[in-house]
Amino acid sequence: MILELDCGNSFIKWRVIHAADCTINGGGIVDSDQALVAAVAGLSSLSLTGCRMVSVRSEEETSSLCALIQASFGVEVNVAQPVQEMAGVRNGYDDYQRLGMDRWLGALGAYHLAGRACLVIDFGTAAKADFVAANGEHLGGYICPGMPLMRSQLRTHTRRIRYDDASAERALSSLAPGRSTVEAVERGCVLMLQGFARTQIEQARAMWGEDFTVFLTGGDAPLVQEAAPKARIVPDLVFVGLAMACPLN
Numbered sequence: 001m002i003l004e005l006d007c008g009n010s011f012i013k014w015r016v017i018h019a020a021d022c023t024i025n026g027g028g029i030v031d032s033d034q035a036l037v038a039a040v041a042g043l044s045s046l047s048l049t050g051c052r053m054v055s056v057r058s059e060e061e062t063s064s065l066c067a068l069i070q071a072s073f074g075v076e077v078n079v080a081q082p083v084q085e086m087a088g089v090r091n092g093y094d095d096y097q098r099l100g101m102d103r104w105l106g107a108l109g110a111y112h113l114a115g116r117a118c119l120v121i122d123f124g125t126a127a128k129a130d131f132v133a134a135n136g137e138h139l140g141g142y143i144c145p146g147m148p149l150m151r152s153q154l155r156t157h158t159r160r161i162r163y164d165d166a167s168a169e170r171a172l173s174s175l176a177p178g179r180s181t182v183e184a185v186e187r188g189c190v191l192m193l194q195g196f197a198r199t200q201i202e203q204a205r206a207m208w209g210e211d212f213t214v215f216l217t218g219g220d221a222p223l224v225q226e227a228a229p230k231a232r233i234v235p236d237l238v239f240v241g242l243a244m245a246c247p248l249n
């Protein structure tokens with residue numbers, strides 16, 4: 001069994017797969033290193049043979065999580081590293097080491113699945129878009145605040161925007177103009193994300209006509225689905241790229 005970890009800025013996504021047939025034994029989303037160890041240790045008949053990880057956290061946070069995994073489960077952690085080229089995809093950054101590894105692995109996974117030009121849009125703590133041309137050239141992308149950041153900026157920098165998580169969730173039953181603060185903010189931010197997606201798709205169309213595949217991923221992808229009706233929602237896209245970057249036997 002292999003432990004796969006995607007360490008984002010706010011959450012760690014994890015899953016345990018069977019190496020032989022790639023079936024999934026368990027998985028989830030946690031918000032701390034300790035919660036991760038507890039969740040993985042809670043799997044019945046766990047016998048890990050390896051671990052692969054992608055992290056957009058600092059070197060210190062990443063190595064301390066690696067040490068914790070090694071101490072808790074007795075496996076080495078294989079951390080995906082930046083490269084200029086892999087699996088037919090060429091990193092498009094001036095300095096390839098600066099491209100976020102979650103974005104790079106998403107691009108690798110998408111190009112592998114689509115086998116043609118693709119646009120990857122990832123709605124996590126940050127929203128990001130990446131373009132990969134039909135010949136595998138990564139053309140670069142965009143980074144914006146995602147839903148959690150937009151929301152918390154408004155809450156932090158205004159005096160009269162205050163509401164709880166339960167009313168936030170209820171507010172998203174429709175996108176009609178808001179008739180309360182929570183509706184106005186939550187729906188407004190979703191429309192920003194949808195506008196981001198539409199603009200990226202327009203740009204892809206201007207370059208590639210109809211010959212491209214759109215992938216949506218990240219925790220808030222479902223909020224944007226209606227703005228991108230032809231998109232493939234692939235919640236584990238980063239894990240597809242991670243398996244390519246860190247093959248384990």
Ligand SMILES: Nc1ncnc2c1ncn2[C@@H]1O[C@H](COP(=O)(O)OP(=O)(O)OP(=O)(O)O)[C@@H](O)[C@H]1O
Nearest residue numbers: 008009010011029123124125126147148218219220
């Ligand atoms: N089951 C879930 N657990 C946690 N967050 C969820 C869940 N479902 C949806 N979300 C939403 O997904 C968003 C976080 O997305 P994601 O987990 O992809 O972020 P991240 O990986 O930490 O961020 P980034 O990739 O930008 O570093 C939050 O807005 C959160 O509300």
Ligand SMILES: CC(C)(CO)[C@@H](O)C(=O)NCCC(=O)O
Nearest residue numbers: 056098099100101102103126143
């Ligand atoms: C943009 C984030 C924060 C999204 O998780 C991550 O991909 C990252 O830290 N990237 C480094 C900066 C860049 O990609 O240009």
Ligand SMILES: [K+]
Nearest residue numbers: 007008102124
């Ligand atoms: K992520």
